Amino acid sequence: MTTLYIYQSAVTLDRERHRHLKLTGQNTARFAAAMHAVPLVAVEFAEAAREYPIVFARGATVDDKAGELLCYALTGLHEGQNLYLDAAGHWAAQYVPAFIRRYPFVFAETGPDQLSVCIDESYAGFSDSEGEPLFDVAGEPAALLKNALDLLTDYQRQVQLTMAFLKKLDAADLLMQSELRADFVDGSNALVQGLLVVDEAKLKQLPATTLQEWLASGELGLLYAHLLSLGNVRQLVQRAAPRITAATTTTISAADPAPASTPEVHDKKRKAAKP
8 A cells, every 4th residue: 555654854853953843733734635545553443443444455575475464544545635634734533543643753763673763854843933842941851752752652562563463364364355446426436456354254264262362352353343444435435525536546555665764663673762
């Protein structure tokens, strides 16, 4: 599934260089306007399933082997358009995925077994003159930055748990190819290809011991949250109807590797380096 990585000018947060940096209270998500799919972690499924179709896709193929399994909230019917933003650039849903909420902060690998806090310096919400400071007068992380660190740390932990869940799902061979087609009254249409969804028939055929294990671990609940979420495709199409003017096709096949300058959350356990 192609996603636009939203960190356009990511740099390591430095207590000297960014000592006077502040974050203003602007509450827009225009930075995500071109994301038609947002990565999810498993703990978000229950909330996300109320408003988004939750789908799976494969990462890039390596050495002729299928890439790792990934999960997303589908937010658009074609690349470059996020249907969950309103005209003012606000997120138009009750639940905002953690991938979006952590912006403009992110963990990035800066050495062996080490993650450092980075920020997107291009974010319009940063200011040297007004807003809530990142550092206090002593150069230590202020409340805002501490909260951001807590969110990043928890997100990183949830990534580990999600990858373990996805590996188990992949090994059970429960996924099947699917696609989404929307036809509009003006004759235009949109086609989303390359989706992976749980085959409920196969799920019901799992051994009773496996189902019991997954029920106890909560993983069975995650699968049914995914299946229930597919009903939100109707909501997605309704959001798209006023904006679609021509036939479009989106291929959901892999998460594009981030450019070298773009930090990404890694799936190996590493310690987090504070600024």
